[in-house]
Amino acid sequence: MSEEKNNGRMSIIVRTIASSVFPFIVIFSFYIIMHGHLTPGGGFQGGSVAASAIVMLIAAYGYRKVDERVKENSLACIESIGAIIFVAVAFVGLFMAASFMYNFLVGSPFFGEIPHGGNTGILNSGGILPILNIAVGLKVMAGLSAVVAVMALSAGEKK
Helix, strand or coil: CCCHHHCCCHHCCCCCCCCHHHHHHHHHHHHHHCCCEEECCCHHHHHHHHHHHHHHHHHCHHHHHHHHHHHHHHHHHHHHHHHHHHHHHHHHHHHHCCCCCCCCCCCCCCCCCCCCCCCCCHHCCCCCHHHHEEEEHHHHHHHHHHHHHHHHHHHHCCC
């Protein structure tokens, strides 16, 4: 099938595999983000993995089809939400303890008593770090996806 007839899409096999693998890649990216304070990884790495899942869909289905589901405006909104969460958590620490990025969640009833910093066996032992990882993950995922979407759009216009 020619490129014009196929509308920038790959074969049915590639599209089926991409659709099947997509949820697992996104779940893995959430795992990397949430365990970033305990293991190698974090917001940037997890956000990059999530963005690679969107890039895989763009490669399999073409930019136009993915753009119908994921608009660039929604990516910009997600990126802004990540930045707002990051800055808000930083300023809450400033207001609670007169220290920017103060880890105000350590020792709280929700996060339990942590005797000597983080514990590798307890996921919620990071205080504000998991929240900051989520914020960075949102920002990186949306930013990298938007960059690839713009590149795919400009490549499609040159044909």
